[in-house]
Amino acid sequence: MDFPQNMSMEEAFALAEAEAKLQQALNESRERFDQAALPDRLNEDWRFGRPHRHAAALAELFDTPSCGEARVLRAGECAVPVSAEDDDLRQTEMLMPTIGSDALLGLHLQQFGAGYALYIEEDTKEPIVLEYSTDSFYAPSTYIMVAPGVKAEIEERHTGNAAESALFATRNIHVAEGAQLRVSLRSSGFARHMSITNIQNLGGRVSHLTQHSSNAWTREETVAEIYAAGEGTETRLYSANRLTGSEVLDQHTRQVHHVGGAASDLLYKNVVDDSATAVFAGNIYVAPGAHHTDAYQSNRNMLLSEKATIHSLPGLEILADKVRCSHGSASAPMDEEQLFYLLSRGIPRQEALQLVAEGFLADATNRFYAAETND
Amino acid sequence: MSLIIRNLHARVKDGAEILNGINLEIPKGEVHAIMGPNGSGKSTLSKVLCGHPAYEITAGSVEMDGQDLLSMSVDERSRAGLFLAFQYPVEVPGVSNANFLRAALEARLPKGEEINVVDFYKQLRGRMKELGMDTKFTARAVNEGFSGGEKKRNDVLQMMMLEPTYAILDETDSGLDVDALRVVSDGVNAMRAPFRSFMVITHYKRLLDYIRPDVVHVLYKGKIVRTGGFELVDYIEAHGFDFVRNEEE
Ligand SMILES: Nc1ncnc2c1ncn2[C@@H]1O[C@H](COP(=O)(O)OP(=O)(O)OP(=O)(O)O)[C@@H](O)[C@H]1O
Ligand SMILES: [Mg+2]
Numbered sequence: 001m002d003f004p005q006n007m008s009m010e011e012a013f014a015l016a017e018a019e020a021k022l023q024q025a026l027n028e029s030r031e032r033f034d035q036a037a038l039p040d041r042l043n044e045d046w047r048f049g050r051p052h053r054h055a056a057a058l059a060e061l062f063d064t065p066s067c068g069e070a071r072v073l074r075a076g077e078c079a080v081p082v083s084a085e086d087d088d089l090r091q092t093e094m095l096m097p098t099i100g101s102d103a104l105l106g107l108h109l110q111q112f113g114a115g116y117a118l119y120i121e122e123d124t125k126e127p128i129v130l131e132y133s134t135d136s137f138y139a140p141s142t143y144i145m146v147a148p149g150v151k152a153e154i155e156e157r158h159t160g161n162a163a164e165s166a167l168f169a170t171r172n173i174h175v176a177e178g179a180q181l182r183v184s185l186r187s188s189g190f191a192r193h194m195s196i197t198n199i200q201n202l203g204g205r206v207s208h209l210t211q212h213s214s215n216a217w218t219r220e221e222t223v224a225e226i227y228a229a230g231e232g233t234e235t236r237l238y239s240a241n242r243l244t245g246s247e248v249l250d251q252h253t254r255q256v257h258h259v260g261g262a263a264s265d266l267l268y269k270n271v272v273d274d275s276a277t278a279v280f281a282g283n284i285y286v287a288p289g290a291h292h293t294d295a296y297q298s299n300r301n302m303l304l305s306e307k308a309t310i311h312s313l314p315g316l317e318i319l320a321d322k323v324r325c326s327h328g329s330a331s332a333p334m335d336e337e338q339l340f341y342l343l344s345r346g347i348p349r350q351e352a353l354q355l356v357a358e359g360f361l362a363d364a365t366n367r368f369y370a371a372e373t374n375d
Numbered sequence: 376m377s378l379i380i381r382n383l384h385a386r387v388k389d390g391a392e393i394l395n396g397i398n399l400e401i402p403k404g405e406v407h408a409i410m411g412p413n414g415s416g417k418s419t420l421s422k423v424l425c426g427h428p429a430y431e432i433t434a435g436s437v438e439m440d441g442q443d444l445l446s447m448s449v450d451e452r453s454r455a456g457l458f459l460a461f462q463y464p465v466e467v468p469g470v471s472n473a474n475f476l477r478a479a480l481e482a483r484l485p486k487g488e489e490i491n492v493v494d495f496y497k498q499l500r501g502r503m504k505e506l507g508m509d510t511k512f513t514a515r516a517v518n519e520g521f522s523g524g525e526k527k528r529n530d531v532l533q534m535m536m537l538e539p540t541y542a543i544l545d546e547t548d549s550g551l552d553v554d555a556l557r558v559v560s561d562g563v564n565a566m567r568a569p570f571r572s573f574m575v576i577t578h579y580k581r582l583l584d585y586i587r588p589d590v591v592h593v594l595y596k597g598k599i600v601r602t603g604g605f606e607l608v609d610y611i612e613a614h615g616f617d618f619v620r621n622e623e624e
Contacts, residue, residue, distance in 0.1 A: 336428065341465040341517075344425050345479040345533060346453035355478060359469025359516065366469070 018085060025090055026110055032094075033106030045100025048279040048311040049250030054217045055104065058192055061137040061166055062107040068138025068167070070115055073157075074129040078120050082141050084113030089143055092172050096198045099221040099252040099281075105196060108139050108170055115140030115169070120152045127153040132169065135162035142171040146179040146204065153182045160189035160215070168194040177203035178232060182368070184209040187218065194219040199235065201262075203228030207236040209368040216247055223254040229261030229292075238368045239268040240361040243276035243308075250279040253297075257284070260291040260320060269364045270301045271357040272308040281313040284327060288319040295324070301331035302360050304353070334360075376440045377402040378541050378572065383435035385423045392433065393419045395597035403540070404569040408583055408608065409576045411594035412616045417576045418462050420594070421543045425459050426452055439541060454483055458539030460530040462546045462576075467517035472529065473499065475517050476536050483537075502535045505565075507558050523550035531559050535566065542566075543574045548582040560585030580612040595619045 007015075037043065038059060039051035046055065072079045082089055090112050098105050116130055132140045146152050158167050167190055175181050181204065187193045193215045199206060201224065212218040224235045235255065243249055255264040270278040280299040301310045312329035334356055342352035378401045385394040393416050401407050411417055423430050424437060426449040437444040444452060467475065476499065480490050500510050506528050518526045527550050534542055544563070548556055563573065563586050575586055583591075583605070591608055593601035593616070600619050601607060610618075 337465045338467050340425075340427055340449065341461075341467060342470075342475070342478075343449035344453055344459060345475070345537065346450050346482045347475075347478045348450050348482055349448070351478060351482070352450070355470050355475070356467065359467055362469030362516075 021087055022084065025087070025094075025112075028094070029106045029109035029112075031106075032109070033103050036102035036106060038103045039100060043100055045252060045281070048277070049219060050217065050248055054192055054219070054248075058166060058168060058194060059104060059107060062111060062139075064137065066111045066114060066139035067136050068114065068132055068134030068140065070140055071131045071133075072116065072129070073131050075124060075126050076116070076118070076128050076130070078122075079116045079118050079128070079130070082113060082115040082117055082143070086117075089117060089141065092143065093141055093170055096170060096172065096196060097223050097225075097254075098196055099223065099254060101194075101196060101219075101221060104168070104194070105170070108141075108168055111139045112141065114138065115142050117143035117145070118154065119145050119147075120150055121147045123151045124153050127155050129155045129157070131157045131159060132167060133159040133161055134165050134167055135160075136164070137166045137168075139168045142169065144171070144173045144181070144183065146175050146181045148176040149178040150176075151180040154184070156183065156185045158185070158187035158190070158193060158195075160187075160191070160193070164191050166190060166192040169196075171195060171197040173197065173199045173206070173208070175199070175201045175204035175206045177228060179204035181206045183207070184211070184368070186211045186213075187215060188213045190215040190218070192217045195221070197222045199224040201226045201228065201233060201235045203230065203233045205232065205234045207238070207368050209238040209240070209365065211239065211365075212241050212249060214247075215249075218247075218249045218251075220249075220251045222252070223256065224264060225256045225258060226262045226264060227258050229259050233262050235262070235264040236368070237264070237266040237268075238364040239270075240364040241269070241278070242271045242273070242357060242361065243278055244273045245276060246274065247276045248279075249277070251281070253280075253282040255282075255284045255295055255297065257286045257290045257293045257295060259287075260289065260293055263294040264296070266297040267364050267367060268299045269361050270310075271304060271360060272301055272310060273304040275305070275307040275309075277309040277311070279311045280329070281311075281315070282327065283315040283317060284325055286318045286320045286323050286325065290320045291322045293320060293323045293325065297327040299329040300360075300363075301329075302357060303331055303333050304357065379438040380424075381436050381438075383420075383423070383437065384433040385419065385430045386433060387429060388431050393430075393597050394423065396435070397594075397597070397599055399592065399599055401541070401572050401574060403572050405589040406567065406573045406575060406586060408588035408591045409574060409594055410578065410591065410608070410611055415594045416597040417594055418545055419597075421459050421545050421574070421576065424452075424543065425449060425457060450482070453479075453537070453539075456540035457543075458534050458537055458541065459543045460527070460534055460545060460547050462549070464518050464526040464530045466519045466521075468519050470517050471514055472517050473513040476533065479533070479537060499536065502532055505535070505558070505562055506532055507555065508532065524552060524555055527551055528555060528559060531562060535562060538566075540571050541574070542571070543576070545576045546578065547575075548577055548579060556582065557585065580608050583608050593619055595623065
């Protein structure tokens with residue numbers, strides 16, 4: 001190891017220690033990658049998500065360093081760039097639960113050191129806007145920590161600038177007691193987009209929205225963990241997507257109720273056109289003893305083409321009593337009467353289709369924006 | 376210039392015939408009332424005229440101001456001046472009333488032109504006031520969660536905004552309270568003009584007392600079986616439709 005010339009003994013030790021720690025972390029993530037299986041079609045969490053074509057290709061991208069740009073477009077005084085030396089953040093990422101992507105997370109950890117951490121200790125007056133963009137491959141990490149009683153709004157955008165752009169993001173979101181957070185993720189323009197999100201609700205209100213558009217392949221894993229009960233705590237997960245061409249959207253969610261007496265709600269909606277494919281696999285997990293849980297989960301799809309495919313697999317795992325849970329899924333073509341109504345007012349067919357489809361998705365986005373973040 | 380329906384036959388796709396040879400001419404400037412028992416085909420006639428995909432036309436023709444109506448698409452018919460206020464207006468979740476109307480109006484402009492938003496809202500609010508509608512309805516999704524009467528009013532609002540030449544009102548009076556009935560009728564009457572005509576479908580004299588028809592038709596089993604003046608309305612109000620049923624047998 002080379003030390004700079006005029007460095008004190010202590011400084012040299014500290015540096016050596018940091019480097020050793022980093023090396024250890026790298027080894028651990030390497031191990032993790034080696035031990036966990038890469039996604040394949042026999043893996044229940046990947047069955048319909050084209051792992052043979054996309055997850056494998058994504059894994060290969062880690063052979064080259066990730067390269068992209070992270071920017072705070074608005075109101076980001078509290079934003080700190082994530083650095084490879086930040087051991088706490090790295091540890092947090094290491095502990096993230098995945099839904100079938102442990103191996104891929106191991107790869108992500110080896111390139112750890114891009115993205116932003118937001119430590120929000122005051123109410124945001126306008127939404128904080130973060131953007132990650134790349135024309136090759138980028139692997140950023142986002143950390144959002146909202147302090148007790150603080151109200152925040154965040155928009156995270158992922159933009160692919162070239163035909164082969166790929167992005168793999170991890171997102172850790174901590175909402176403290178009494179905090180209120182509305183956070184969205186919008187991705188567009190990628191050949192491959194993958195995100196693993198972990199929301200930890202420690203007694204606040206959080207609304208999360210994802211919107212993916214114009215990505216050839218999108219894999220989303222969103223796990224919300226609820227650690228506190230009471231009237232003031234609530235976790236809402238929304239998604240609204242329009243798929244065209246041969247796009248594939250593969251979404252996996254978990255609502256994990258560690259304690260009883262809390263509410264969670266999920267509404268994922270897709271409009272699926274052409275020969276596109278939408279996969280939704282959701283799970284509500286109510287831990288032993290988490291009585292009086294109130295959890296909902298709904299996946300709704302509008303099919304605009306006979307060649308479009310939907311795989312909808314909502315699920316429940318309830319290990320407590322006096323629980324109110326429901327899950328449902330529905331997929332149907334566009335309502336003929338609605339379309340006729342618009343046409344009968346002179347609105348041309350293409351535009352009418354567009355309006356009805358947008359209206360269908362607006363249900364999810366409206367609920368996201370209507371979600372209380374006040375009082 | 377008029378709307379001319381000749382020997383129109385239509386059925387539900389792969390089903391029984393519902394319209395059995397309708398002949399009807401509505402010249403511009405006139406109001407024609409259509410009455411008839413439940414299930415006689417009044418709504419079917421109005422939807423067939425608009426081009427509803429559930430129905431198949433097996434014979435006949437319809438001419439609107441010299442154009443072959445049946446060869447036009449649903450949206451073309453509307454832009455050419457046809458309008459139907461539905462018996463059961465449809466809910467369109469997530470599409471606001473204002474955006475919906477804007478799209479409908481913009482579709483009538485030459486390609487690329489947009490409507491003036493300020494004028495649009497001014498006109499919209501004015502019309503809503505005429506109809507006694509709260510302006511908060513502009514932001515609400517089309518008919519979603521509207522009461523029965525609110526839906527009917529909303530359809531009439533659309534008619535006022537789109538200013539059609541041939542307007543069909545399918546039981547617009549059903550579901551309206553006494554005051555709303557007057558307000559809506561006043562709105563329709565204000566639109567009566569030499570260049571516009573109305574086909575008013577109703578079961579009740581009350582509406583036709585407000586909107587006085589020039590001609591009254593009775594539709595029965597998919598056919599116009601009687602045509603006359605207001606005396607026909609009085610007769611039906613007093614005696615019902617037994618006279619047409621008896622004649623048919
Ligand atoms: N889409 C459809 N599918 C099946 N049957 C239909 C359809 N549309 C109409 N019908 C049938 O055709 C007949 C005429 O219906 P229509 O709605 O035109 O009657 P109407 O005269 O408007 O009656 P009302 O006064 O009750 O509104 C009825 O017997 C009805 O059940
Ligand atoms: Mg009817």
